[in-house]
Amino acid sequence: MMFRRGVIPERNERNQNVDNQLSIIPVLLLHGLVYGMLIFLVASGLTLVLGLMDILNFAHVSVYMVGAFTCYQVMQWTNSFWFALMVAPVACAFLGILIERFIIRRIHGSGHLNELLATFGLAMVITEVVNWIYGSNPLPVRAPSQLLGSLNLWSDVQYPLYRLFILVLSGMVLAFMFYILRKTRLGISIRASVQDRDMANALGTNVATVSMVVMGIGAWLAGIAGVIVAPYLSVYSGMYADMIMDCFAVIAVGGLGSLGGAFIASLLVGQVQSFGVIFIPRVSLILIYLLMVAVFALKPSGISGKNE
Amino acid sequence: MKPSVKTITLLLLVVVLALFPLLGNKFHTYLFIECFIYSVLAVSYYMLLGHTGLMSFGHAALFGVGAYASAITLIRFSDLPVALTVLVGGLSGLLCGFLIGLIVLRLTKIYLAFGTLALSQMIWAIAWKWRAVTGGDDGLTGWSARQVTFPWLGQFGLINITFLYYFVLFFALACVALCWYFTRTPFGETLSSIRSNQNRADFLGINVGRARLMVFAFSGFMAGMSGALFILFKKAVAPTFLDMSTSFNILVMSVIGGYTNFLGPIVGSFVYVYMMEYLSSFTERWQLVMGIFFVLLILFYPKGIVRMVQQFAKKGSFIKEKRGVRIKC
Numbered sequence: 001m002m003f004r005r006g007v008i009p010e011r012n013e014r015n016q017n018v019d020n021q022l023s024i025i026p027v028l029l030l031h032g033l034v035y036g037m038l039i040f041l042v043a044s045g046l047t048l049v050l051g052l053m054d055i056l057n058f059a060h061v062s063v064y065m066v067g068a069f070t071c072y073q074v075m076q077w078t079n080s081f082w083f084a085l086m087v088a089p090v091a092c093a094f095l096g097i098l099i100e101r102f103i104i105r106r107i108h109g110s111g112h113l114n115e116l117l118a119t120f121g122l123a124m125v126i127t128e129v130v131n132w133i134y135g136s137n138p139l140p141v142r143a144p145s146q147l148l149g150s151l152n153l154w155s156d157v158q159y160p161l162y163r164l165f166i167l168v169l170s171g172m173v174l175a176f177m178f179y180i181l182r183k184t185r186l187g188i189s190i191r192a193s194v195q196d197r198d199m200a201n202a203l204g205t206n207v208a209t210v211s212m213v214v215m216g217i218g219a220w221l222a223g224i225a226g227v228i229v230a231p232y233l234s235v236y237s238g239m240y241a242d243m244i245m246d247c248f249a250v251i252a253v254g255g256l257g258s259l260g261g262a263f264i265a266s267l268l269v270g271q272v273q274s275f276g277v278i279f280i281p282r283v284s285l286i287l288i289y290l291l292m293v294a295v296f297a298l299k300p301s302g303i304s305g306k307n308e
Numbered sequence: 309m310k311p312s313v314k315t316i317t318l319l320l321l322v323v324v325l326a327l328f329p330l331l332g333n334k335f336h337t338y339l340f341i342e343c344f345i346y347s348v349l350a351v352s353y354y355m356l357l358g359h360t361g362l363m364s365f366g367h368a369a370l371f372g373v374g375a376y377a378s379a380i381t382l383i384r385f386s387d388l389p390v391a392l393t394v395l396v397g398g399l400s401g402l403l404c405g406f407l408i409g410l411i412v413l414r415l416t417k418i419y420l421a422f423g424t425l426a427l428s429q430m431i432w433a434i435a436w437k438w439r440a441v442t443g444g445d446d447g448l449t450g451w452s453a454r455q456v457t458f459p460w461l462g463q464f465g466l467i468n469i470t471f472l473y474y475f476v477l478f479f480a481l482a483c484v485a486l487c488w489y490f491t492r493t494p495f496g497e498t499l500s501s502i503r504s505n506q507n508r509a510d511f512l513g514i515n516v517g518r519a520r521l522m523v524f525a526f527s528g529f530m531a532g533m534s535g536a537l538f539i540l541f542k543k544a545v546a547p548t549f550l551d552m553s554t555s556f557n558i559l560v561m562s563v564i565g566g567y568t569n570f571l572g573p574i575v576g577s578f579v580y581v582y583m584m585e586y587l588s589s590f591t592e593r594w595q596l597v598m599g600i601f602f603v604l605l606i607l608f609y610p611k612g613i614v615r616m617v618q619q620f621a622k623k624g625s626f627i628k629e630k631r632g633v634r635i636k637c
Binding site for chain 2: 050054056103106107110111112113114116117118120121122124125128129132241245248249252256282283285286289290292293296297
């Protein structure tokens, strides 16, 4: 079944040659940061679409999975990770635009439930297609040779180079995105449409096009996350289930539709995952849901969401 | 009073269902049991979604809690009558529904969907990790040899399919009838008014919070009953009963039949079970076929099969009438 969690490759089992508890903490912080950035790459598209169109797009996380599998496929053909990093996100962006154009736009306005169900059904179909083509076993993707090995951070703490690469790349991508949102005309249109869709439309912004572009950008981000996650956690069809609840937790805690809130929340969720698995393995799974429930019960608008 | 066509159809249906296992087709008897249980589950979900307009995405929690509670009772108290364990399942579902309803009391729309999803995932995680009580990943089993004693009919084992059929049919009919009655009471009408406009209902002096709590508890009771019946049928319980995919299966059933009318979920669960069974015998990729069918249905007939048939009966065509142009972007 599609939502059964896959065989989760334990996120923090590698690189545990550090022996005392004290020196583990900075490493864990870094792990959490890396994972948090990854989640944010996926969740940012989700939260933007939510803010813009009021749709919880279940298919968004499938796009992330498609990105990872495209990366695998491109590497099978060309054996170049860098090429895959260029191509796969673009393919994902196209997929996102197609989803917006042919599913979401068709059904937009016919009620929350239908929108949710349509994207959910789509996620089901995509997961099944991926399962059909690639099977359900994890597929290994090799990191490029430049990024193998680890870096000596300080005294005797080693950290894998690839994870640092994830950190840097996602940081760059996010900086680029914030630049677009804050400094360009497109960004103004997006922010205006998020704030008040009808008003922006009335004032001459083509909200339909903006929605399509936002879906495209979101899918592109998710595609990047899919590619860079491939050598880190390997590629498997359970990726969807592993990522979706983390993403949901992020957009719930951050406030539905808020990008800044989602950023803080994803760093938080990353740390919770990273520390929880080591220090409280018994309840770490529950912790993330508990966080969500607490936010919903106490402050449904999240850290910095717009109020209902 | 002259009996109406509806009543006669209903009575005929009950008679047919009662005589069905006598045909001796084990395969269909087996599938029908599953359909009945899912019908109760889907109807309990209808109470939330279709009737009150509460979009819950964590209905599996109620189902699973009922299943676990009755499983634990079955194991711990080996001399308790089986019918009572079903009730225990229902009551624990009720409690769980009440608690969930309490936590998500003020949430609406996507927030509600999210909140219930998070809660059900939390319960799933607890069932997964709390090995001492729930058996963790392995789940619980060990009541397949249970006997059910009736004072004047004698003893039956749970493995006896024909007996199980009647047992489940009895409970399913009772539950569905109770739900039907519930939607017809004044309180049921109140719930409908919440669906059509919650703010308005609030202004009219209806205590929306209390009504929502009650419908959550009621729906939880029904879902818990179906969970308890389901484990008598499957003879095991596992954390997958509680997870997101079960919640969505319930949704799929409701949507296939149509979540806007009472009959929809029942028809939907029959269609779902039979489709699942036949598709999986044809192709290994049955979930793909199911998914495509589901998406097409949402895109073209979001009101489900029952409405589609009704419309066909009325107009003799499946083509939807054109509505006015919507201005909203």
